[in-house]
Amino acid sequence: MAQLKDKKGWVFDLDGTLTIAVHDFAQMRRTLEMAPDADILATIAALPQPERMRQTLKLDQLEEQYAQQARAATGVLELIPRLAQQGCRLGIFTRNTKAMAQVSLEAINLAQYFATEFIIGRDDAPHKPNPQGLNSLLEGWQLTAEQAVMVGDFKYDLETGRAAGVTTVHVATDQRRWPELTDYCFSSLSDIHQKL
Numbered sequence: 001m002a003q004l005k006d007k008k009g010w011v012f013d014l015d016g017t018l019t020i021a022v023h024d025f026a027q028m029r030r031t032l033e034m035a036p037d038a039d040i041l042a043t044i045a046a047l048p049q050p051e052r053m054r055q056t057l058k059l060d061q062l063e064e065q066y067a068q069q070a071r072a073a074t075g076v077l078e079l080i081p082r083l084a085q086q087g088c089r090l091g092i093f094t095r096n097t098k099a100m101a102q103v104s105l106e107a108i109n110l111a112q113y114f115a116t117e118f119i120i121g122r123d124d125a126p127h128k129p130n131p132q133g134l135n136s137l138l139e140g141w142q143l144t145a146e147q148a149v150m151v152g153d154f155k156y157d158l159e160t161g162r163a164a165g166v167t168t169v170h171v172a173t174d175q176r177r178w179p180e181l182t183d184y185c186f187s188s189l190s191d192i193h194q195k196l
């Protein structure tokens with residue numbers, strides 16, 4: 001396996017990876033009147049209209065509040081400029097919307113590093129762990145799976161990387177681990193920065 005420092009395409013999850021997670025999913029489910037374990041996007045997608053539209057608007061409002069409050073994850077303000085300086089391609093694959101991703105990136109002063117077309121939001125591709133969004137980034141960059149890495153804090157990110165045949169990096173911010181899906185595990189983006 002090529003080392004991380006040789007990777008040319010870096011695809012990041014957004015919430016909880018580049019930003020410190022301020023999303024309170026339990027609170028979101030309560031506001032949206034969902035069961036505590038509901039998959040929020042799937043639940044809304046299964047609703048008939050006009051409830052689906054109503055819930056989508058409510059979700060958008062909640063997410064805008066969280067996006068404006070986004071804080072930079074440890075090490076992100078060093079890692080991203082460093083990768084850009086090395087000529088790496090930078091992308092985001094998020095279950096959030098592209099618009100909210102851009103609000104979050106503005107909030108942490110990193111918007112300049114991520115071209116709009118390389119931010120894949122939930123309306124731009126099937127949701128993770130479907131790898132189509134990741135594959136489309138690689139195609140746009142004309143990079144092979146071997147040249148790329150998928151970085152995230154959750155199982156879906158790692159499953160997405162696996163499905164695309166891309167090296168997976170777990171930024172482990174809590175006790176959960178998915179060793180069968182993980183090629184590299186770091187406790188923060190600072191530790192990745194030190195490997196470059």
Ligand SMILES: [Mg+2]
Binds near residue numbers: 013014015017153
């Ligand atoms: Mg995340």
